[in-house]
Amino acid sequence: MVIRTVMMTRTTGTTAMTARTTVRPLQLVVSVAVIAAALLAVGVFLFGWGRNVPASLVTIGGPFTLTTHAGEKLSDTDLKGTPFAVFFGFTHCPEVCPTTLWEMSESLTTLGDDADKLKVLFISVDPKRDTPESLALYLQSFDPRILGLTGSEEAIRAIGQQYRAYWQTVPLEGGDYTIDHTASVFLMDDAGEFIGTISYGETMEARLEKLRRLISAEAA
Amino acid sequence: MRIPVLDAARVALNTYPFNRLRSFEERLGVIALALALLFAMSQSLLAHDFKVGDIEIDHPWSRATPAGAKVAAGYVVIRNHGSVADRLVSATGEIAGRTEIHEMAVDAKGVMTMRPLADGLEIPAGGQAELKPGSFHIMFLDLQRSAKEGETFRGALTFEKAGSVEVEYAVEAMGGEPGHNGHGHQNGHDDEDDGHNGHDG
Numbered sequence: 092m093v094i095r096t097v098m099m100t101r102t103t104g105t106t107a108m109t110a111r112t113t114v115r116p117l118q119l120v121v122s123v124a125v126i127a128a129a130l131l132a133v134g135v136f137l138f139g140w141g142r143n144v145p146a147s148l149v150t151i152g153g154p155f156t157l158t159t160h161a162g163e164k165l166s167d168t169d170l171k172g173t174p175f176a177v178f179f180g181f182t183h184c185p186e187v188c189p190t191t192l193w194e195m196s197e198s199l200t201t202l203g204d205d206a207d208k209l210k211v212l213f214i215s216v217d218p219k220r221d222t223p224e225s226l227a228l229y230l231q232s233f234d235p236r237i238l239g240l241t242g243s244e245e246a247i248r249a250i251g252q253q254y255r256a257y258w259q260t261v262p263l264e265g266g267d268y269t270i271d272h273t274a275s276v277f278l279m280d281d282a283g284e285f286i287g288t289i290s291y292g293e294t295m296e297a298r299l300e301k302l303r304r305l306i307s308a309e310a311a
Numbered sequence: 312m313r314i315p316v317l318d319a320a321r322v323a324l325n326t327y328p329f330n331r332l333r334s335f336e337e338r339l340g341v342i343a344l345a346l347a348l349l350f351a352m353s354q355s356l357l358a359h360d361f362k363v364g365d366i367e368i369d370h371p372w373s374r375a376t377p378a379g380a381k382v383a384a385g386y387v388v389i390r391n392h393g394s395v396a397d398r399l400v401s402a403t404g405e406i407a408g409r410t411e412i413h414e415m416a417v418d419a420k421g422v423m424t425m426r427p428l429a430d431g432l433e434i435p436a437g438g439q440a441e442l443k444p445g446s447f448h449i450m451f452l453d454l455q456r457s458a459k460e461g462e463t464f465r466g467a468l469t470f471e472k473a474g475s476v477e478v479e480y481a482v483e484a485m486g487g488e489p490g491h492n493g494h495g496h497q498n499g500h501d502d503e504d505d506g507h508n509g510h511d512g
Contacts, residue, residue, distance in 0.1 A: 182377070185384040185450055186415065187423045189377050193486040225379060232377035232485070257422050263411065264427070267452060275421035291417050292445065 151277065151285035153253035157214065157246060160226035160239035167283055174305045175210040176289070177277040179256045181217035182229045187274045187291055188213075189232075195276070196234035198298055206236060208306045214250060215241045216258045216272050278305050359481060364473035365393030366434065371468075372489045373404075373451075373480045375460040383407070383458050385449035385466070385480055386442045386489065391434040397472045399440065400431035404466035404480065408453030415448060425450075431471070458482045 156166040180188035199206040215221035218241045226239030258272035274291040361368040371387040402410045415425045434440045462482050469475040
């Protein structure tokens with residue numbers, strides 16, 4: 092749609108140049124056409140025609156096999172039939188990760204029995220330091236339904252790419268490091284298809300509404 | 312029946328200057344003044360302020376850390392009442408092996424970035440710097456122990472010009488906000504708050 096509009100603008104643009112040297116009424120018609128095309132382009136840009144692409148066409152998510160904080164294997168096929176929320180983080184994270192895990196814990200408590208209808212995954216982007224054991228200790232402070240996941244660096248990199256999650260190691264003093272990372276929670280339906288995200292800093296009400304919608308999408 | 316304490320009180324009340332306060336109203340006034348002084352003192356304690364030179368440090372706080380956590384963040388509002396800018400150049404916390412001053416942000420794509428501030432954080436003359444969640448923070452690394460909700464831990468802040476000052480961090484709940492520990496500043500984000508009002512917590 093966008094490309095077609097641009098082409099139309101170009102064609103009419105050339106006609107306008109020829110028209111200017113010849114007949115006046117034609118020039119007017121061409122000017123109107125150019126303005127209309129420009130308005131159309133602005134409309135496309137502003138109102139995003141063609142933007143209503145089904146979420147499933149944006150490929151976020153995919154197959155994986157990782158190790159849970161209990162030391163068991165978990166793959167995407169184990170999650171078929173269950174909607175889930177995915178968060179990428181690490182335990183050496185001062186604010187975003189503990190806050191997000193705490194907010195998810197609070198949400199699960201509020202959802203009550205409904206919370207059993209979904210899974211919450213915390214995938215470590217720092218597999219070097221986050222072993223299943225250290226994840227298990229860390230997650231003791233949160234809702235026991237939250238699953239910590241870690242794996243080989245290759246497996247973690249692969250799932251990060253599938254989810255379009257970004258992270259980057261930032262060196263600190265004394266050989267230490269921290270990690271910049273995507274702070275959003277990915278919401279996936281019971282077929283493992285991407286539905287939306289919860290941003291860092293969203294209100295408890297908004298978060299609960301999104302999680303409730305995720306659970307009811309499973310029933311539909 | 313004679314109660315020694317009451318006897319002593321009676322003697323005291325009949326001695327100068329208390330013997331001059333004959334009426335009930337006068338004595339009530341003295342008691343009211345004493346209570347007001349006590350109240351004013353407790354206000355400054357609850358306000359949880361610290362001072363060094365022209366620098367006023369308002370309510371340092373932190374959050375409870377998850378089990379086994381190796382890092383934590385410290386938050387505080389620092390006001391500079393002086394006419395020259397100063398810099399927060401270093402910080403310590405007794406729970407941490409190492410402490411840095413960081414800038415943190417979440418960008419439009421939802422990516423959280425964190426950077427150590429090598430030159431510290433400027434406190435503009437007559438202005439303030441707010442270290443708060445989602446922004447600047449004191450980064451506690453190599454945690455020696457966890458921070459538990461409701462406790463306080465000691466630390467120090469060092470300024471380029473004003474020097475060092477000992478502070479105490481009040482530990483809030485994990486996703487908590489400042490001021491829920493009875494230290495006043497209910498929401499702690501009121502920039503107009505001069506640190507002496509609104510401590511109704």
